[in-house]
Amino acid sequence: MxxxxxxxxxxxxxxxxxxxxxxxxxxxxxxxxxxxxxxxxxxxxxxxxxxxxxxxxxxxxxxxxxxxxxxxxxxxxxxxxxxxxxxxxxxxxxxxxxxxxxxxxxxxxxxxxxxxxxxxxxxxxxxxxxxxxxxxxxxxxxxxxxxxxxxxxxxxxxxxxxxxxxxxxxxxxxxxxxxxxxxxxxxxxxxxxxxxxxxxxxxxxxxxxxxxxxxxxxxxxxxxxxxxxxxxxxxxxxxxxxxxxxxxxxxxxxxxxxPCIFEYIYFSRPDSMVGGRSVYEVRKAMGSQLAHESPAAADVVVPVPDSGVPAAIGYAQASGIPYELGIIRNHYVGRTFIQPTQSIRELGVRLKHNANRAVVAGKRIVLIDDSLVRGTTSVKIVQMMREAGATEVHFRIASPPITHPDYYGIDTPEREKLLAATHTVEEMRQIIGADSLAFLSVDGIYRAVGEERRDPARPQFTDHCFTGEYPTPLTDKTTADAAPRRPALLAEAS
Structure with missing residues (x-):
């Protein structure tokens, strides 16, 4: 070997x-x-x-x-x-x-x-x-x-x-x-x-x-x-x-x-079929549903690339607002060998995303992203749009607010670090700096997948990040909450 x-x-x-x-x-x-x-x-x-x-x-x-x-x-x-x-x-x-x-x-x-x-x-x-x-x-x-x-x-x-x-x-x-x-x-x-x-x-x-x-x-x-x-x-x-x-x-x-609803929202590749459904078409449907639930008076629909692209297409088609690439992503930043100074690191999201000023300047824009976790990236992107000349920035999220951590293979922060778990939508809007902020509803995300949510207490999908309805026992968490964490190697596995 x-x-x-x-x-x-x-x-x-x-x-x-x-x-x-x-x-x-x-x-x-x-x-x-x-x-x-x-x-x-x-x-x-x-x-x-x-x-x-x-x-x-x-x-x-x-x-x-x-x-x-x-x-x-x-x-x-x-x-x-x-x-x-x-x-x-x-x-x-x-x-x-x-x-x-x-x-x-x-x-x-x-x-x-x-x-x-x-x-x-x-x-x-x-x-x-x-x-x-x-x-x-x-x-x-x-x-x-x-x-x-x-x-x-x-x-x-x-x-x-x-x-x-x-x-x-x-x-x-x-x-x-x-x-x-x-x-x-x-x-x-x-x-x-x-x-x-x-x-x-x-x-x-x-x-x-x-x-x-x-x-x-x-x-x-x-x-x-x-x-x-x-x-x-x-x-x-x-x-x-x-x-x-x-x-x-x-x-x-x-x-x-x-099945985990996040496979449709974010994790699976858009060209995959999951549960007999096209991931790309489901994400477009999420954007379309979002446009019906949370319309905005705007000039262009702009996706946060790459994850927000299908939903933004769906939003644009349903709303009649033109779709434009107002943010360009640098796909090579993850492979860089440069060791930046602190001043370079502070550029943050600009290393990965850059505003397309010709599309954004003087426009009212609807920004579409697939999810909002801590909100730190959203703050930087809204600021970037304003600096590029956007007159209004309306943020739309093609999934419900994430209020609970995951224990099934998704790396989510602790609950107190999830922005939606500790703030109202209006408080989040103020933190992000957008003119308006709205999320897709839980019922809306079910409709986008082609289902009707029949019983919130017995959901058809694993949707606990939005609802707190965990599908299995959380034995390790219950044990950890009841007793001090064990040290050294065992602690690393939690």
Whole structure:
């Protein structure tokens, strides 16, 4: 195995992205393909938006497992032919990561691999276990040695401790102990395994490439390799592929699915299909619904790029106000090697966004963004528009106010740092400096997805960030609230 390397992350990231929500990761797996690792690398490239901190691939060549895990972007490592040549085999799984549990260090990069009594086992996880810290403490108290600070490692230990004879039964034994969200890809020397939590919070789809089954987080990862979409993996389903075919297991009592609404708002790529819906069309519908709920007298509709673009198109079409690119994004700032001085860092959002003065000057503008978290970026963008000559700035957010933190794989601040959790809309408007501010309603976001919210106490989606209706027990949080946090390594995993 080639020695691992670490990528120097841009010092601009906290300034530019600290006001954005981030997904934890994306997963990909393929069975029965002679170029399994190369195909996996391409799939991970399409999923790069789901995690930019690290990437890894594990493969099996019929006699041994091979693993490459690196900090940095997929192209930094897996575009190199000699790296792919070190990952031979017809089975492979891959993972891109943005950490919500555990720090950005190589030992936390997935897929994780371990030699168990039943043989080698590798697993990659998208989501977050709400009882992961509790299980971890129990395992450590019983003598387990943890090598990472990620909740995913718990799954390896739970599989290893099962007394079942068949591997799939051991895997299911482990799943029965998990709470929270998970979409998993796993592999042994004979099998590719996919699993989705009982509520289907995180996405997972099944595809086919010339007879080779693929499991991955989004359909865009199928498109990049020319694979066809077969179906979504169902909530609570465990799907196994081996030389004899495929087997679907449904070990949990059936419950209505509750997929995460933020996949439509922000996380999934706009060219993906999630739950049978075009993400791009849903985001346009959110903008259209927002225009009906919160119209504004304005001259142009301007998106905050890139996340606000589809909603802005929908808003413009529904309102009849012209759509213009009033903000231009610099797509290269994240790859810079410049080490700026404090005075340069204070330029903040201008390193990533710049006003298109020809569009903005002398105009009343409607700014469209997908969400508002802390509000710090919004303050800078409104100021930028005014300095570019905008006469009025009306801010419209294509999702409801975020009032509660997430515990299912989205990196959200603590509640007191969420602007909408501690301020009224009018107070937020004053802080941001806009002439008006409005959010899409919770009912409106359901309509945009093609649903009617039937019962706020039993929502069809995981929408707790807006409503506080968490879909699963929050065991780790409850335990942490009731007792002092344990020190050192265990604390890192929370």
């Amino acid at each position: 080639t020695a691992p390397t670490e990528r120097a992350f841009s010092v601009f990231d906290p300034t530019l992205d600290g006001d954005r929500l981030r997904e934890e990761c994306g997963v990909f797996g393929i069975y029965g393909h002679r170029d399994a690792a190369a195909v996996t690398a391409l799939g991970l490239h399409a999923l790069q938006h789901r995690g930019e901190e690290a990437a890894g691939i594990v493969s099996f060549d019929g006699s041994r497992f091979h693993s490459e895990r690196r900090l940095g972007l997929v192209e930094d490592t897996f575009s190199k032919r000699h790296i792919i040549d070190q990952l031979p085999g017809h089975i492979a799984i891959g993972h891109v990561r943005y950490s919500t549990t555990g720090g950005t260090v190589l030992r936390n990069v997935q897929p994780f691999f371990a030699e168990l009594a039943a043989g080698g086992f590798a697993v990659g996880h998208n989501g977050n276990l709400t009882n992961g810290l509790t299980l971890r403490r129990q395992l450590v108290d019983e003598g387990a040695m943890m090598h990472s600070t990620s909740d995913t490692e718990v799954i390896l230990h739970l599989v290893a401790r099962s007394r079942r004879s068949r591997f799939v039964d051991r895997f299911i034994d482990a799943l029965r102990l998990l709470e929270g969200s998970y979409s998993l890809v796993a592999m042994t020397n004979k099998k590719l395994i996919a699993a989705r939590d009982p509520l289907g919070i995180r996405p997972l789809v099944l595809g086919d490439l010339d007879g080779s089954p693929i499991v991955t987080s989004e359909t865009c990862a199928l498109d990049i390799i020319g694979a066809k979409y077969v179906r979504d993996i169902e909530n609570g389903e465990v799907l196994v592929f081996d030389e004899h075919g495929s087997y679907s297991h449904k070990p949990f009592p059936p419950v209505p699915p509750r």
